[in-house]
Amino acid sequence: MAAYDSSRKIVNVVLGGDSGNNSVRVNGLGSFGSSVQVTVNAVPGSGRNTQVSAPTVLSSSTMNVSNGTVTVPVNGMTAEGAYQVVVTPAGGPTSSWQQVYEAENANVVNAQTRGSSAASNGSYVGGIDGSADMRSHSFVDFTVNVPTARSYTMAIRYANGTGSTSTHGLAYNGGAWSTVSYPATAGWGQFSTRNVTVSLRAGYNVIRLAKGSPNFSGGTGYAEIDSITLS
Known part of the structure; x- marks a missing residue:
């Protein structure tokens, strides 16, 4: 599942249900410039009735955009966990965020x-x-x-x-x-x-x-x- 805030140029992707090393292909980034900032967050599986802590940052890096696309590695996934990929232009969101x-x-x-x-x-x-x-x-x-x-x-x-x-x-x-x-x-x-x-x-x-x-x-x-x- 993905959402794109076009006014601020922020992409959020939520994924899960698989294990091992995987990747997420994010398209439509031509207006973001030649590079983007990518952060991958994770929340462990805990059952329906157990509170979990805030997400853990798995990785944060600058990636080059090729033909409007980046492929983001999400390694070490567990089938019970939840994962978030946040993509912004390398200089940050293009407008004042609030x-x-x-x-x-x-x-x-x-x-x-x-x-x-x-x-x-x-x-x-x-x-x-x-x-x-x-x-x-x-x-x-x-x-x-x-x-x-x-x-x-x-x-x-x-x-x-x-x-x-x-x-x-x-x-x-x-x-x-x-x-x-x-x-x-x-x-x-x-x-x-x-x-x-x-x-x-x-x-x-x-x-x-x-x-x-x-x-x-x-x-x-x-x-x-x-x-x-x-x-």
């Missing part, structure tokens, strides 16, 4: 989706309150798909009606925790934006914003999340 991810469409744990005309898509996530123990940990996991491995600006649209600064933990792809501070807004459901920098791999990444989470000491105060925007 993507919005709504909190209500993310994986929401021990929190609630609420409606508001002030929210960017009519809904947001509130009640991100639990931090005492693993049974009550509250967090939002965003699964994002980015074109290249680099640092991105992540704009968090949030509300904080406590009257003072609140905090969440931020981690991505199972990495180290940092703290995001949310200055008070005009009230609950009254949104502002906080910008942070995240270093992401090409393809899929998982970004967690948490009041409480395993291996995180816990946030302070309370904050609601409307969306994140990566650029």
